[in-house]
Amino acid sequence: MDFDRLIEKRSIAQLMEEFPISGDFFRNANIPLTDTHKTLQEVLSTLDDEWFYEFGQNRFEVHNQLVDFLQDMTASENAQAIKSLTVIGGKNKRGEDENARFTLMPGDVVSVVGPTGSGKSRLLADIECLAQGDTPTRRHILVDGQPVTDDVRFALGGKLVAQLSQNMNFVMDLTVQEFLEMHAGSLGAGQGPLPMAGVVNACFEKANSLAGEKFTPGTKVTMLSGGQSRALMIADCAYMSQSPIVLIDEIENAGVDRRKAIDLLARREKIVLISTHDPLLALGATHRIVIKHGGIYRVLTTSPEEKSSMKELERVDAMLADARRKLRSGERIASL
């Protein structure tokens, strides 16, 4: 889009009508919005040099800044649609070759297991920065089968991987509804053809179906229980976050249906990596990466025997869940 011409021709009111986000720019830059029937240039010409100086602006750059701003803010984020991610092993802490190579596709669920301090985070960090043999592990991460340049790594910085862990909390003082609208808005919903209500509702309803106890759109995000927060974070990752990879770090079972959650992420075409010690979660994945001495020790495909032993584990898990429920509702635990 030719924003350059658009900004020259349209009044500020017209710009804000067509691109509501431009209102943010004007407010950020402290540009007075009293004469919105004028063009940006006309408004700027009424301001004296002192004004620009005081607010840290440059008269000649405001126009170009708005062009950049609109280009950047309305750019589609499709660049992050990746078809596959290939991990090529490097060396472990003892200098031994990892002899590993595996490819992850959207919809894959892989667990990462190993003792605390074994190097699980290191693997996740390598994926996050798309290591090209230049991290301490010397691993290579290929995108769609190809190495990536540093420029691409920087451009993807922070956008490739969505993270979810037990340590995360909501800190904004907003209701669930406001919160989802804000996130959707930051992704361009409500600008042009993207509807806001659809994605917000989908996200809210899915979060509620994952949470053990229901919450309303008017609940403050900071007041949600641990399980409800997790449920909302997962639904948000599934429906809003543009990141193609989701890293889940040891989330607890309480108050959120984790397996349903992981299922949801996989169905939303995410590559899901779960760092866990929980047998049910680990075996629920199609593959598991075993980490030892800072390196990939082996990559296992979940075997049919393991799959069938999950039934037994599920039974034990259900028993525990039942005991927990009874305790919470004041019942006695009968002999097992």
Added chain:
Amino acid sequence: MRMITVAGPPSSGKTSVILKLAQLLDGQVGVVKFDCLTSFDRERYDEAGIPVFVGYSGKFCPDHFFVNNIEGAVQWGIRRGFDTLITESAGLCNRCSPHIKGILSVCVVDALSGIHTPRKIGPMLKMADVAVITKGDIVSQAEREVFAWGVRQANSKAQILFVNGITGQGAFMLAKKAAQAREITTLTDNTLRFTTPAAACAYCTGETRIGEAYQMGMMRKLEYD
């Protein structure tokens, strides 16, 4: 010697980020810390074995103090034989602009500091090459994304990096940027990316009394309605 300026609001995690960065850089790293009244960071640099020089601006505008002492910092770094010199300064009034044209400029902002913070910080963030977001590991993914979007609104050209100041996750990409920082021997005749905040009035010279009669010099008066 390569040079990097690191700025950011107080307690945003500048020192932690610099410490993680220093571990990943080849060669000797030295730090000049520009602070106002007190600084508790000397011990942290000492523990990490990183040579540090701490300067206090005291009664002077920290930004003016920075500009007046930056060339000295460069010469100190060269005398000490550093491969990389990092300056650390806190932006206390949000109008600070400690970045220099041609010198890799990093602004550190804290994901916990509130959603409008990136838009409130002025030239320190707007003129930076790299915006480092800290403490992202304790807020939700959604809040990280919204915060990054806020940073992008303030500076759409900056590279945004999430760095965990405790584990160092994310510092690797920052080190890659830092390794490309320009080699310099002096900053004389280089220019700031933006003007520093200004005042030259009676209060600059120690006046404490309030009232029209005591106000002299260059100042700005509000017109209340």
